[in-house]
Amino acid sequence: xxxxxxxxxxxxxxxxxxxxxxxxxxxxxxxxxxxxxxxxxxxxxxxxxxxxxxxxxxxxxxxxxxxxxxxxxxxxxxxxxxxxxxxxxxxxxxxxxxxxxxxxxxxxxxxxxxxxxxxxxxxxxxxxxxxxxxxxxxxxxxxxxxxxxxxxxxxxxxxxxxxxxxxxxxxxxxxxxxxxxxxxxxxxxxxxxxxxxxxxxxxxxxxxxxxxxxxxxxxxxxxxxx
Amino acid sequence: xxxxxxxxxxxxxxxxxxxxxxxxxxxxxxxxxxxxxxxxxxxxxxxxxxxxxxxxxxxxxxxxxxxxxxxxxxxxxxxxxxxxxxxxxxxxxxxxxxxxxxxxxxxxxxxxxxxxxxxxxxxxxxxxxxxxxxxxxxxxxxxxxxxxxxxxxxxxxxxxxxxxxxxxxxxxxxxxxxxxxxxxxxxxxxxxxxxxxxxxxxxxxxxxxxxxxxxxxxxxxxxxxxxxxxxxxxxxxxxxxxxx
Numbered sequence: 001x002x003x004x005x006x007x008x009x010x011x012x013x014x015x016x017x018x019x020x021x022x023x024x025x026x027x028x029x030x031x032x033x034x035x036x037x038x039x040x041x042x043x044x045x046x047x048x049x050x051x052x053x054x055x056x057x058x059x060x061x062x063x064x065x066x067x068x069x070x071x072x073x074x075x076x077x078x079x080x081x082x083x084x085x086x087x088x089x090x091x092x093x094x095x096x097x098x099x100x101x102x103x104x105x106x107x108x109x110x111x112x113x114x115x116x117x118x119x120x121x122x123x124x125x126x127x128x129x130x131x132x133x134x135x136x137x138x139x140x141x142x143x144x145x146x147x148x149x150x151x152x153x154x155x156x157x158x159x160x161x162x163x164x165x166x167x168x169x170x171x172x173x174x175x176x177x178x179x180x181x182x183x184x185x186x187x188x189x190x191x192x193x194x195x196x197x198x199x200x201x202x203x204x205x206x207x208x209x210x211x212x213x214x215x216x217x218x219x220x221x222x223x224x225x226x
Numbered sequence: 227x228x229x230x231x232x233x234x235x236x237x238x239x240x241x242x243x244x245x246x247x248x249x250x251x252x253x254x255x256x257x258x259x260x261x262x263x264x265x266x267x268x269x270x271x272x273x274x275x276x277x278x279x280x281x282x283x284x285x286x287x288x289x290x291x292x293x294x295x296x297x298x299x300x301x302x303x304x305x306x307x308x309x310x311x312x313x314x315x316x317x318x319x320x321x322x323x324x325x326x327x328x329x330x331x332x333x334x335x336x337x338x339x340x341x342x343x344x345x346x347x348x349x350x351x352x353x354x355x356x357x358x359x360x361x362x363x364x365x366x367x368x369x370x371x372x373x374x375x376x377x378x379x380x381x382x383x384x385x386x387x388x389x390x391x392x393x394x395x396x397x398x399x400x401x402x403x404x405x406x407x408x409x410x411x412x413x414x415x416x417x418x419x420x421x422x423x424x425x426x427x428x429x430x431x432x433x434x435x436x437x438x439x440x441x442x443x444x445x446x447x448x449x450x451x452x453x454x455x456x457x458x459x460x461x462x463x464x465x466x467x468x469x470x
Contacts, residue, residue: 003337010334018322085284086318090335091308225286 007092011100016107018077025073026108033066041123049087055187060177062120063113068165070108071148074101075156081214084156092123094224097216098149101218105145105152113137126188132198136183139205143176146212150220179204233260234296235385235416236281241290243276243440250276251287252440260384261414264408265427267460268437274420277437278387281418282312294385308336311383315389317374319437321363325354325373328362329380336381348376352402367394375403379410386410386417392426404429424456436463 019025041057044051078084087097121128128137151168155161183201185192236258243251247405251273258264266274279285283303292299294306319328319352323333326345333341349355357365365373371394378386386407407430411417419426427434427449434456436444444463450456 007335014320014323014331017327018320021322081320082316083318083320085279086332087315087335089282089284089307089312090332091304091337092335093304127238129348137243182235 004093004096007096008100008103011087011092011097012103012107015077015100015104019104019108023138024077025070026111028142029066029069029108029112030115030156032069033062033112034119036062036065037116037123051124052126052188055120055126056188058124059120059128060140060180062116063109063140064170064173064177065166066112067105067109067144068103068169069147069204070112071096071145071152071169072155072161073163074105074149074152076152076161079156088224094221097224098217098220101152102149103146106141109141109145113141116162130187131185132213135189135202136187136205139209140176140180143205144173146216147172148208150216153220153223162215176205176208179208234258235260235262237291237296238277238281238289239279239293241287241292243273243280243285250440251280253290253442254437254442255290256435256442256445258416259417260416261411263411263417263430263432264419264435265424265430265432266366266418266420266435267422267424267427267435269464271428272437273440274437275389276440278312278314278389278418278420281385282310282387283307284312304337304342308381309384310386310387311378311381312387312389313374313378314389315376317362317370317378319362319370319373322361323362325349325365325376326358328373329377332377335382338381344380345376345384348379351406352376352399368396370446372399379406384415386415388417388419390417390421392421392423424460425453428453428456436460438464 037058038056044058075084078087088094100102117128120126137183147167149167155164155168157165179201183198183205186198186201234257238254238256239256240253240255241251242249242253250266254273254277266277268274280287281294283299283306286300295309297306299306307462319325320331327361329345330341331385333345345358346355349358352375354369354372354376357369357373360371362373378388391403395403404426405420406425407417407419411430417432419430421427421433426432431449434444434446434449435442436459444459446459448460
């Protein structure tokens, strides 16, 4: 068991080291996310008195599309450097490889959100620094990455992976998107839900994460084996 | 020692591998015993690399079974992967990491004891001591090839699969590698070498397996006395002629 966790840690550390040197994922993703929220801000500033009803939707869209850039790089980096085979013939469990990549993706997507959130909060005049919002953002990040990591290995071998990734990823994340929209609507008082409804929607987010944290590594191992 | 007295290390039984319309391996059967030192020769596209990829568990055969140490690779590959070292055409190294970082990463995945010592020993052996802290993308092809060999030997595997091990190596390093393989062979390692430089089979006194169109067309348990004899045998075994 110790070896299992140490393999996961080795993969995360290796990927972070490469990312810190090349910055080939985090900088393009952050720039894309920044441009997205700026474009939304400019285009909506003429017709709206308040951003409160649309701001969270914009945040979700920005993070969802940014995550596609991160997931696309996740395994394509291994394939471009011809190293996936090296990992697959090493004695590590293939699901340890999945979890290593998952934690790496969570760290990168989490970092992008951390850097972006103050700019977003200023532009859209919204306070997203509340404990409830933090829980929702953590659950969302885990949900997006747990599904995305598996899809990244499916699309990594495909020459049209940039097109394929959103086509596969977004439909399967619809329950997650509904959960985020409902919870944030209640949190920001945009609908009349009470705290028990909020808990139910948070439970939906937790269930989504739990299901995909079990199903995704299994699917990943089957894909890798075949 | 005769084959019958030795342990069966790799049992290839009627395996076939197809890529779309092409048959890469065609109903190939071959038994490899512990301590065997075999050179695989054959024309380009004859299936040597595919065979290595199947033995290293990167690919699964479409038909037939492959057993390594009596374990079926289709179901038990995780139990045998640390017994195999595969030096492929690909370097299996991360170009943005230094050689040492690459080796530490791989070494930790393979749970190698005294990893630093092993890295130091191999980098000295293959004359890479001065390049150990350099990123891979700054190294020449020849140096990357040496680094690939170190990476392959790092976990001291019982089975070595070396695909074109001499390519890109200078003469000094070729001699170092040949000496190293002689030492490994003495301690009963199973070594398979795929090459077009057939001289290595005479120098290492290896068995020779000639592969063509995914089939084993000839298996010599003793190397011929000279390269010209080997070339004649090779030509007769193939339609396509002598390798470069």
